Amino acid sequence: MLSPIASTILYPALIILQQELQTSETVINSLVSIFIYCMAIAPIVWAAYSDEFATRRKVYLASMMVFIISTIICAISKNIWLLLIMRAVQACGSSAVLSIGAAIISDIYVSTERGHAYGLFYLAYWLGPFIGPMCGYLTEYFGWRWMFWFLAIYGGVIIIIILCFLPETSRTVSSPTDASTTTRFNPIAPLKLLRYPNVTLVVIYVSIISSTIHLQYVSVPRNFSQRYNLSSSTIGLLFIAPASGCAFGSLLGGKYSDFVLRKKIAENADSSYPEMRIHSAWSGALLVPCSYLAYGWLLENNFNLIVLMILWFLGSLGTLIVFNSLSSYLVDAYTTRSASVTALNNCFRFMVAGTVAILEPLMEDFLGTGWTFTFIVSLGVVSALFVVVVYFKGKEWREIGDLKNTESSDHVV
Structure with a gap:
């Protein structure tokens, strides 16, 4: 749910952000559009690394750290341009969830059980866009910055869960003949x-x-x-x-x-x-x-x-x-x-x-x-x-x- 919630949580606060940061409607709407486009492109890189080096856990941890740090900077931003840049970085961090999560399901489920597992996985994703705006009403009581503090705390909880309960699931094993060669990472x-x-x-x-x-x-x-x-x-x-x-x-x-x-x-x-x-x-x-x-x-x-x-x-x-x-x-x-x-x-x-x-x-x-x-x-x-x-x-x-x-x-x- 992290990625869709982070994507839609700003919706109720866009007008307040526009007024407080003194910017145009076009620029403020870019906070939404830039997130979507970065969420589309960034998983290509995360997935390339995950499959090439046969690791899910490391990618999850790295992406969550990127997400948390950028979210904290969003929370303390004083101008729209810093918020816009960090919003893009935030999207890159949260975007790994979909591709790496799907890969983990592929690792641990056989094909005849995989459909049901994906059903549960994507259930959370598709409900996220409806839950996100509800979380956004934190703005009404605590101010728009608390939306980002909430996301940072949420990301911190996920990191703890990964560290404590998620082992490496990738079953790809390098052959002995590959041991002496250096793997070239191709991000695309x-x-x-x-x-x-x-x-x-x-x-x-x-x-x-x-x-x-x-x-x-x-x-x-x-x-x-x-x-x-x-x-x-x-x-x-x-x-x-x-x-x-x-x-x-x-x-x-x-x-x-x-x-x-x-x-x-x-x-x-x-x-x-x-x-x-x-x-x-x-x-x-x-x-x-x-x-x-x-x-x-x-x-x-x-x-x-x-x-x-x-x-x-x-x-x-x-x-x-x-x-x-x-x-x-x-x-x-x-x-x-x-x-x-x-x-x-x-x-x-x-x-x-x-x-x-x-x-x-x-x-x-x-x-x-x-x-x-x-x-x-x-x-x-x-x-x-x-x-x-x-x-x-x-x-x-x-x-x-x-x-x-x-x-x-x-x-x-």
């Missing part, structure tokens, strides 16, 4: 995974379908305040619907993903390959476009609020089913690079989500609410065909990639 090594078509196509689909839920988040305040005359506090309560959908989707999606995988293994004479897990994504891939397409057009026509909340719940539920299944597939397919493939997936997902959040008001003004959702849903439906291709060709592509890597290694030796 995870990007090399894009040369595998199955990774690229799945990442594109996950990024697009995840951006749909972010587009909806951004569109809620203007639509529900103008169309239904709801107050900001009432609008905040509407987010219970997607929060519930994300929670159920993460938990049920994880269990369903493992159930489908075990069933397919039994049907295949107890032999398995990662693409079997993709079967569990089909239900979510169908539910998402149906829910959001109906939501967009009914919202444009000021339809019943309860019906819209049900559709929002179903769309969030479907999104998490897809996200959990395909994230687990990527880790199953590249277990030795689990941190890297997770970081790569999240990098593109955050970049697309950040871009969609910026463009959403322009799209809605130009196209209208219904056609905006129709456009993003259409992109999701087209990109879903990429996953169909991966289901049929993914195994072949991976085997070709493994063969090329083996030949390359033999040539080097």
Whole structure:
């Protein structure tokens, strides 16, 4: 929860920060956007180090120290520019949680249990954006600096837990022939995974379908305040619907993903390959476009609020089913690079989500609410065909990639 809470905790305090630090709305909003973009890029480096040197614990500890130190500096900042720089460093520190946490799950769970484990893991992540703004109300009683002191204390508790209860989980063991060679650290090594078509196509689909839920988040305040005359506090309560959908989707999606995988293994004479897990994504891939397409057009026509909340719940539920299944597939397919493939997936997902959040008001003004959702849903439906291709060709592509890597290694030796 650390990363999403740190990302959203400032929301209730943005106006107060703007007034106290005497800056513009554009600059103050940069505190949010810079966090998202750094949270997208920085995990690539953390994951590259983790996978290259086969360590999770050291990366966790280092990243948490970066987070705590930068958060303390944020708390004592006297001007917006220092706060902005430290906010970027804070994002870099907290960003390791997602990729390294996913790698730890890959280390300690077998493939038939991994989906449920990821469901619990991502449950905390997707609930974070709803908990963060609640923590932000510390501003009302203690001042905005206490938000950062709270995060620093939270980070300190996590470091203690890591030191006391988290052993090294990486199972990668260097061979004796590698002992005499010096490992070169490539901070952008995870990007090399894009040369595998199955990774690229799945990442594109996950990024697009995840951006749909972010587009909806951004569109809620203007639509529900103008169309239904709801107050900001009432609008905040509407987010219970997607929060519930994300929670159920993460938990049920994880269990369903493992159930489908075990069933397919039994049907295949107890032999398995990662693409079997993709079967569990089909239900979510169908539910998402149906829910959001109906939501967009009914919202444009000021339809019943309860019906819209049900559709929002179903769309969030479907999104998490897809996200959990395909994230687990990527880790199953590249277990030795689990941190890297997770970081790569999240990098593109955050970049697309950040871009969609910026463009959403322009799209809605130009196209209208219904056609905006129709456009993003259409992109999701087209990109879903990429996953169909991966289901049929993914195994072949991976085997070709493994063969090329083996030949390359033999040539080097």
